[in-house]
Amino acid sequence: MMKQLVVFGMAMVAALCAGSQPARAEVTAYAVGQGAVNSITVGVEVRASVQGRCGFATGGAPSGSIDQADFDQSGFSKDFAIQLNCSGASRIAVSSANGGMTNAASTGLGYSSKAPYQVALRMVADNGTSASASCEASALAAGGGCSFAGTAGNATGLRLAGASTKTNGSYLRISAPAYAGTETLVAGRYVDTLSITVSVSP
Incomplete structure (x- = not known):
């Protein structure tokens, strides 16, 4: 009996979460030598941001004094x-x-x-x-x-x-x-x- 690996809805879930792509039909991947499709690739878009920060580094603030005679x-x-x-x-x-x-x-x-x-x-x-x-x-x-x-x-x-x-x-x-x-x-x-x-x- 031929064995097959079925991957359900991974692309569909990613598309629904992103909200910008239509749902895709089920795709089947086969073991090597048993079908043309051996792997399935889906894209998951990941976005993030880094807020600007600014200050003096630890010990980096200018400090001290000057005391000059005459x-x-x-x-x-x-x-x-x-x-x-x-x-x-x-x-x-x-x-x-x-x-x-x-x-x-x-x-x-x-x-x-x-x-x-x-x-x-x-x-x-x-x-x-x-x-x-x-x-x-x-x-x-x-x-x-x-x-x-x-x-x-x-x-x-x-x-x-x-x-x-x-x-x-x-x-x-x-x-x-x-x-x-x-x-x-x-x-x-x-x-x-x-x-x-x-x-x-x-």
Whole structure:
């Protein structure tokens, strides 16, 4: 007696689930040497999506401080490493609490209690593309005109076009040359706080 393998409705079930193909008739597959059809192939369409994610990698947020004595004479420069964990394009933005380093001491004519400095961003994607920009700290205060000032969002902040998930040389740099303002800086401590945010970008 000839043996045969009958496969029922597999294509029909797949078509009904997909909702886009008509039901197919029953197809019979035969053992090798006993019929022309030895196997049956059906297609099952599988779709999925991955939602964009973006943030700082564990331990990858820029952090720390700089404490430079006599910065008005020597200036300063320091880089703070950044590592993102972004599966696609991202934006990063920076805001300054004071718009410069400020001293709480009162000042008189010819003296100043605010010292300027610069902030630079360089972001590098996993594919090697990069984005960079720099601004005066004064442009990072509320209402400042820096291209990456404020809070990162769909249209605000420095845009990095590619995914970035590795340690690849991204950094935030703060620097200042020796002070050359016309007003003398009053003696004392000067401080500012920078806030950095990152966001998914369309």
